[in-house]
Amino acid sequence: MLAEQRIAIVGGGLMGHGIAQVLAGRGARVTVHDPDPAVLASVPERIAANLRVLGGDDAVAQEVRLADTLEDAVGAADWVFEAAPERMQLKQELFARLEQAAPAACVLATNTSVMRVTEIAAQVQSAERVVGTHWWNPPYLVPLVEVVQGERTSPDVVQRTMTLLAEAGKTPVHGKRDVPGFVGNRLQHALWRQAFELVDAGVCDAEAIDTVVKASFGIRLAVLGPMENADLVGLDLTLDIHEYVLPTLDPPSEPAAGLRARAAAGDLGMKTGAGYRAWSADEAEEVRRRLLEHLAGASPTLQRGGER
Ligand SMILES: NC(=O)c1ccc[n+]([C@@H]2O[C@H](COP(=O)([O-])OP(=O)(O)OC[C@H]3O[C@@H](n4cnc5c(N)ncnc54)[C@H](O)[C@@H]3O)[C@@H](O)[C@H]2O)c1
Numbered sequence: 320m321l322a323e324q325r326i327a328i329v330g331g332g333l334m335g336h337g338i339a340q341v342l343a344g345r346g347a348r349v350t351v352h353d354p355d356p357a358v359l360a361s362v363p364e365r366i367a368a369n370l371r372v373l374g375g376d377d378a379v380a381q382e383v384r385l386a387d388t389l390e391d392a393v394g395a396a397d398w399v400f401e402a403a404p405e406r407m408q409l410k411q412e413l414f415a416r417l418e419q420a421a422p423a424a425c426v427l428a429t430n431t432s433v434m435r436v437t438e439i440a441a442q443v444q445s446a447e448r449v450v451g452t453h454w455w456n457p458p459y460l461v462p463l464v465e466v467v468q469g470e471r472t473s474p475d476v477v478q479r480t481m482t483l484l485a486e487a488g489k490t491p492v493h494g495k496r497d498v499p500g501f502v503g504n505r506l507q508h509a510l511w512r513q514a515f516e517l518v519d520a521g522v523c524d525a526e527a528i529d530t531v532v533k534a535s536f537g538i539r540l541a542v543l544g545p546m547e548n549a550d551l552v553g554l555d556l557t558l559d560i561h562e563y564v565l566p567t568l569d570p571p572s573e574p575a576a577g578l579r580a581r582a583a584a585g586d587l588g589m590k591t592g593a594g595y596r597a598w599s600a601d602e603a604e605e606v607r608r609r610l611l612e613h614l615a616g617a618s619p620t621l622q623r624g625g626e627r
Pocket of ligand 1: 329330331332333334335352353354355358401402403404405406409413430431432433453454455456
């Protein structure tokens with residue numbers, strides 16, 4: 320039962336506070352730790368603000384316990400969800416500490432976006448209890464959590480993690496092999512890579528890429544995945560298309576030159592006012608609002624919190 324679980328969230332930033340919101344909203348006893356005191360102190364207000372935007376009850380934000388130290392947060396935990404920065408050495412050291420600080424039966428889950436769970440657990444003796452749980456942003460609106468089985472993760476830990484996440488109202492999917500990027504980000508970044516290459520090659524501009532996606536297969540994707548779509552149009556047609564097009568796709572070896580150049584120039588996207596296009600603060604805010612409204616309307620497992 321989720322309500323009986325003591326859950327520690329390690330890293331209370333963008334993902335950590337949202338994961339805390341979901342689990343506390345479903346009744347788990349949640350503690351958050353972040354080494355940055357300002358970030359830690361902001362967690363309840365960030366959760367309450369999310370809930371207010373969605374029209375939910377923000378009382379749940381006050382039920383999340385804040386812990387100044389890692390040891391205090393995880394000392395009596397049944398589950399740890401790590402949502403610290405995406406740096407391999409940091410995560411390896413953190414998991415070695417978690418192994419010492421958490422009870423022996425506690426499951427240690429990492430929210431890494433792309434890094435192999437096996438590598439993150441490299442310094443952990445009890446690696447059978449280390450599992451990947453790749454939540455998507457925002458965690459309280461996007462249903463999927465990829466549950467990634469590392470080379471040493473026990474099948475029982477995978478199964479219990481799937482059950483816990485289902486009880487939390489999420490849509491867990493089992494990644495049976497620990498490949499970089501898992502399933503979702505491998506698919507997503509295959510698309511992005513090709514988009515950047517098309518812009519670099521002058522085939523079309525950045526706005527045209529987005530229009531092509533949003534006005535065609537993008538609107539189908541929420542109800543028709545690529546495997547269903549291939550079966551729908553027929554594998555004979557799909558094979559003919561692949562025979563002709565695949566040899567012309569760029570090899571997957573390097574980030575696109577245009578991406579590297581923009582990043583090096585400090586054109587990082589909405590946060591700096593320019594990326595593949597210029598963004599005013601109002602335009603950026605409008606995109607975020609549009610996305611939130613869409614997700615809030617589309618999510619079958621919308622978790623407003625306070626719904627106990
Ligand atoms: N942002 C996304 O869209 C997204 C989506 C899915 C997964 N992720 C993954 O989730 C993780 C967290 O990403 P985020 O976007 O929430 O980052 P973030 O920068 O918003 O939050 C990370 C937090 O970790 C804290 N931190 C730093 N060192 C720490 C330590 N040693 N122990 C504990 N906490 C520490 C920081 O103070 C910060 O508040 C990363 O692994 C990221 O790849 C991010």
